[in-house]
Amino acid sequence: MDTPVITTTDLRKVYRSRDREVTALDGVDLTVREGEVFGVVGRSGAGKSTLIRCVNLLERPTSGTVEVAGRDLTALAGRSDRAPAALRAARAGIGMVFQHFNLLSSRTVQDNVELPLEILGVSGRERARRAGELLDLVGLSDKARAYPAQLSGGQKQRVGIARALAGEPKVLLSDEATSALDPETTRSVLQLLRDLNRQLGLTVLLITHEMDVVKAVCDSAALMKGGRVVESGTVAELLATPGSELADELFPVGGQASGPDRTVVDLTFHGESATRPVISQLARTYNVDVSILGAAMETYDGRQIGRMRIELPGRFEDNVVPIGFLREQGLQVDIAPAEQEPAGGTAAAPASVLHKSAQETAAVSR
Amino acid sequence: MHPLLTQACTDTLRMVGWSTAVTVAAGLPLGVLLVLTDRGGLLRNLAVNRALGFVVNLGRSLPFVILMIALLSFTRAIVGTTIGWQAAVVPLSVGAVPFFARLVETSLREVDHGLVEAVQSMGGSTWTVVRKVLLPESLPSLIAGATTTVVALIGYSAMAGVVGGGGLGDLALRYGYQRFETGFMWVIVAVLAALVTLVQLAGDLAARTVGRRGRSGAPPRLRLLRSARPAAPSTT
Numbered sequence: 001m002d003t004p005v006i007t008t009t010d011l012r013k014v015y016r017s018r019d020r021e022v023t024a025l026d027g028v029d030l031t032v033r034e035g036e037v038f039g040v041v042g043r044s045g046a047g048k049s050t051l052i053r054c055v056n057l058l059e060r061p062t063s064g065t066v067e068v069a070g071r072d073l074t075a076l077a078g079r080s081d082r083a084p085a086a087l088r089a090a091r092a093g094i095g096m097v098f099q100h101f102n103l104l105s106s107r108t109v110q111d112n113v114e115l116p117l118e119i120l121g122v123s124g125r126e127r128a129r130r131a132g133e134l135l136d137l138v139g140l141s142d143k144a145r146a147y148p149a150q151l152s153g154g155q156k157q158r159v160g161i162a163r164a165l166a167g168e169p170k171v172l173l174s175d176e177a178t179s180a181l182d183p184e185t186t187r188s189v190l191q192l193l194r195d196l197n198r199q200l201g202l203t204v205l206l207i208t209h210e211m212d213v214v215k216a217v218c219d220s221a222a223l224m225k226g227g228r229v230v231e232s233g234t235v236a237e238l239l240a241t242p243g244s245e246l247a248d249e250l251f252p253v254g255g256q257a258s259g260p261d262r263t264v265v266d267l268t269f270h271g272e273s274a275t276r277p278v279i280s281q282l283a284r285t286y287n288v289d290v291s292i293l294g295a296a297m298e299t300y301d302g303r304q305i306g307r308m309r310i311e312l313p314g315r316f317e318d319n320v321v322p323i324g325f326l327r328e329q330g331l332q333v334d335i336a337p338a339e340q341e342p343a344g345g346t347a348a349a350p351a352s353v354l355h356k357s358a359q360e361t362a363a364v365s366r
Numbered sequence: 367m368h369p370l371l372t373q374a375c376t377d378t379l380r381m382v383g384w385s386t387a388v389t390v391a392a393g394l395p396l397g398v399l400l401v402l403t404d405r406g407g408l409l410r411n412l413a414v415n416r417a418l419g420f421v422v423n424l425g426r427s428l429p430f431v432i433l434m435i436a437l438l439s440f441t442r443a444i445v446g447t448t449i450g451w452q453a454a455v456v457p458l459s460v461g462a463v464p465f466f467a468r469l470v471e472t473s474l475r476e477v478d479h480g481l482v483e484a485v486q487s488m489g490g491s492t493w494t495v496v497r498k499v500l501l502p503e504s505l506p507s508l509i510a511g512a513t514t515t516v517v518a519l520i521g522y523s524a525m526a527g528v529v530g531g532g533g534l535g536d537l538a539l540r541y542g543y544q545r546f547e548t549g550f551m552w553v554i555v556a557v558l559a560a561l562v563t564l565v566q567l568a569g570d571l572a573a574r575t576v577g578r579r580g581r582s583g584a585p586p587r588l589r590l591l592r593s594a595r596p597a598a599p600s601t602t
Contacts, residue, residue, distance in 0.1 A: 058483055081410060083486065092489030102484035106502040106576075115498065116488040167488065 004067075005171055005203045006032040006055060011064035013050050013227075024050040025061065026227035032220075034170075037197050037204040039214040041246070042224035048207040051224070052175050055205065056094045057087060068094060069170055092120055095164030099176035101156040103148040109135065109159050110144040116166040134162040138192060154185035161192060165200075172196070174206035178213060190216045211249050215298060221246055235305060236270040240332060253309040255293025257336075263312045263319045264293065268332035269304050278329050279310070286322045288312055309336070368553075370537060375557065377451040378533035381523045385458035386516050393463045393515075394508075396422070397470025398496055408482070408492045425464035430522050433461050434529055454523065454531030462519050469511030473504040506577030513569025517562050524558065534558055 013025040024047045032038040042048045053059040055066055057077050065074045068090065076087040083091070103112050113131040122130070135141045138158040148156055157177055164172055174193065178186040194217045196202050208214065214221045222232035223246045231238065231246050238247045247268075257264045267278075283290050290310050297306035312319045316335060326333050396418065402408050403415040428436070434457040438448050441456040481499050490498065501508070524535025534554050542551025 056487055058486060082408070082492065085491075088489040088491060090489075091487055094487070096484070096487040098480060098484060100478075100480055102478070102480040104481060104499065104503060106505065115485070118498070119485070119488050119490045119494055163488075173487075 003034045004031045005034045005069055006030065006038075006205055007065075007067040008051070008055070009065045009067075011051070011054060011066065012062045013047075013054060013059060014062045023227050025054065025064075027064070028224075028227070028229050030222060030229060030232065032171075032203060032205050034203055035197070035201050036219040037194065037206065037217050039218035039221040040205070040207045040224055040229075041209065041211065041214055041221060042207075044209060046224040047227040048209075048224050049175060050227075052173050052205060052207045055173055056091050056096060057083070092116065092167045093169050094171045094173060095167065095169035096173040096175065097157065097160045097164050097177045099179050101148070101153075101160045101180075103156055103159055103163070105148055107147075108144065109140065109146050109148070109151070112148065112159055113162045113166055116163060120167055130166060131162075134165055135159075137165070137196075138162045152185075153181050154189060157181060157185075157189050158192065161189075161196070165196070165202075170203060172202050172204045174204060176208060177206065179208065179210070186210075186213070187216065193217055214246075215250055221250075239268050239270045239305060239307070242334070247307075251296035251298075251305075251307040253294040253296055253307045255309050255311075257293075257311060258291070261313070261315060263314060263316050263323075264336035265310050265312060265319075265323060265326070266334040266336060267308045267310060267326060268334070269297065269306055269308070270332070276329065278326065278331065279308075281329075282322055282325060285325065288319075288322055368550075371553070371557070374532065374534045374537040374554070377531075378520070378523050378535070378561075381451045381454045381458060381526065381531065381533055382516065382519045384455045385462060385519055385523075386512070388455065388459035389462040389466050389515060389519070390512060392459070393466030394470055396463065396467040397474065398500065400467060400471045401474045401500070402492065402496070408495060422464040422467055425460065426468070428461075430457070430461050430525055431528070433457055434526060449530040451532050454526035454533070458519055458522055458526060461522060462515055465518060466511060466515045469514065470508060473507035473511055474500050476507060477503045506573040509569060509573040509576065513566060513573070516565050516569070520558065520562055520565070 008028055008030045011025050011028040011030075012023070015022045015024060026047075028047075028051055030040075030051070040048045040051060050059055054061045055068065055073075057066065057073050060077065060081075061074065065072055067073065071090055073087060073090055076084065076090055078084055078087075104115070107115070110128070110131050113134055114127040117127040117130060132141065132144070135144055138161055140155060140158050140162070143151060143155065143159075148159065151159065160177070161172075172193075177193075178189050181189060190213060193204055193206070197204050197217075204217075206213070206218070218235065220232070220234045221238065222229045224230070231241070231244055233241070235250065238244045239251065241247060253266060255264075279290055279292070282288065290312060293309040293311050295306065295308040297304050297308065299305075312322060316323075323333055323335070399409075400415065400418055400422070403411045403418065405412065405415075407415075425433075437457045437460060440460075441448050441453050444456055445452045447453050477500055481503060482495050485495050485499050523531065523533055524538065527533045527535030527537070528539055530536075534557060538551050538554040538558075541547040542554070
């Protein structure tokens with residue numbers, strides 16, 4: 001789990017046009033470990049698409065290196081614009097799925113899945129066998145003879161995923177794979193990615209602008225802004241980081257104190273602590289009335305991760321002992337300042353809504 | 367049918383058939399090269415692209431009658447004569463290759479670049495991209511382009527008749543213009559019209575058949591033949 005599979009070092013990409021330069025990537029260091037699902041989020045124009053396309057060198061970085069599975073792809077690429085055989089061989093070991101599926105309309109579903117195998121020079125019989133297995137894996141065996149135009153968006157993306165897996169890659173790159181799909185289909189495609197990650201030990205690097213995608217499948221995440229990675233880590237690490245924007249967007253909590261003589265406390269659940277019923281213990285042991293102002297919790301592998309904003313009666317001075325108890329339970333406890341500005345949305349709202357409103361605010365301020 | 371007419375028809379078909387073969391054989395790779403060597407192409411090479419573009423534009427800018435006469439010595443060097451349908455094939459091909467190459471170029475440019483990237487991400491080479499993506503994906507459009515080219519070649523072939531190429535154009539000129547046998551000339555015009563219509567119908571049908579590929583909706587229907595059955599069975 002801890003071996004790095006994708007490593008980018010000081011990756012830069014500058015687009016030059018006649019009279020101006022646009023820096024799409026400004027020194028990106030990223031490490032994706034074996035077997036994890038890593039999500040890169042950011043607004044459009046943050047450079048995430050350029051980043052993922054640099055990983056298999058569809059886009060040539062201006063400087064910096066990309067290593068995938070221990071091989072320095074930037075060295076394999078050399079100086080020329082064309083992809084030498086060594087780079088092409090390395091690419092065959094990296095699957096990629098696209099926002100607009102990119103299936104060949106002139107081929108059936110089966111033939112689309114066989115395409116990477118044709119490139120690898122696999123014999124016809126073996127290709128058909130592998131394609132059959134893969135279509136089974138993504139639940140589309142009955143569509144083998146259909147053409148892409150006859151499929152729904154979700155089915156097309158399943159074919160895209162089957163095709164990306166045909167060369168038995170260790171790494172799967174997903175370039176906004178669910179952005180063109182409706183929420184229901186998005187969930188099922190993400191579930192498929194999650195299952196493949198678990199069953200095949202596949203390492204997945206995905207980029208998305210939807211926080212929900214990260215919430216649904218990612219072990220780790222990075223936030224990109226203006227061509228830089230500004231935050232990066234596992235979901236638990238991000239939660240443990242005070243002031244983490246990603247954690248805020250993944251687990252937004254809001255809610256105001258109901259009166260002046262109240263103490264508002266933000267609790268962050270990560271790791272072992274989250275398995276115990278801390279709040280009810282607090283209420284019983286200290287006989288305090290706890291009200292929950294807001295919470296954003298998720299359950300991963302039976303453990304709860306997330307944040308909760310609670311309110312205790314009395315000022316901070318009156319609550320030193322209960323707060324001490326919470327700290328003892330291994331929770332991260334932050335005392336909200338008495339006068340605080342609104343948190344920007346209702347607590348129970350899904351993260352994406354908040355994310356969206358943050359985007360809109362940003363759009364207005366630009 | 368009048369023996370002269372039969373002979374002329376055969377000559378025209380030979381001229382058009384052979385020059386079509388040469389045109390496709392040379393124009394297709396030329397069109398592919400024009401796309402690949404252009405800015406943003408897989409074999410980007412602006413010098414080669416400009417040179418090819420210049421040659422193609424030169425070929426396209428000359429009126430066919432001039433081209434035919436300008437190429438007389440070239441024709442003689444290749445087929446040994448400047449008379450007859452064999453000789454006409456040379457200027458016909460030279461005139462049609464640039465025309466078809468441009469049509470090929472336009473067709474290939476319409477292929478979604480995402481498909482090219484998908485194949486590149488699988489480790490495909492430039493040749494793989496051409497063979498598995500560019501040509502199959504643009505096939506309906508390429509067939510339509512070839513049809514247009516054949517129709518243009520039939521028109522050119524009539525002109526070739528004027529300078530000794532034989533065929534229907536030659537016959538029409540001799541009987542209609544020099545002998546004032548207007549009736550006979552109209553027969554030839556009708557034959558030419560029928561030939562062009564047949565080529566166009568066949569081309570449309572072929573383009574639609576390969577272009578359907580599972581797209582739902584109405585089966586392909588020819589504009590003139592209302593009762594035409596779909597050429598390929600439904601794929602589901």
